Amino acid sequence: MGLRKFPKSFLLMRDLMYVASNQSNDTDYSSEQRKLFKQESIMLGEKILNSCTQDEIRNAAVQV
Numbered sequence: 001m002g003l004r005k006f007p008k009s010f011l012l013m014r015d016l017m018y019v020a021s022n023q024s025n026d027t028d029y030s031s032e033q034r035k036l037f038k039q040e041s042i043m044l045g046e047k048i049l050n051s052c053t054q055d056e057i058r059n060a061a062v063q064v
Helices: 010-024 031-051 055-063
Strands: none
Touching (some): 010 031, 010 055
16 A cells, blocks of 8 residues: 555665565465565565665665
8 A cells, every 4th residue: 555655665665575575484374475475575676676776775675
C-alpha cells in the first residue's frame, strides 16, 4: 500500500526489500512463500539500482 501512495520512495523500497529478504530466510514460511519473498526482494533491489541516485540506498540494495 505504501508504494502505491509513494511509488518513488526509495527508502520505503529499501525497508520493504529488507523485510522480504528476512522473510525469505524464515523457516516458518513454506518454501514457496520464501521463494516469493526472495523474488520480491530482488525486484525491489533492482528498482532501487535502476532508478535511485542516493549511494547509501543503492549500497543497501547491493548488500541484500
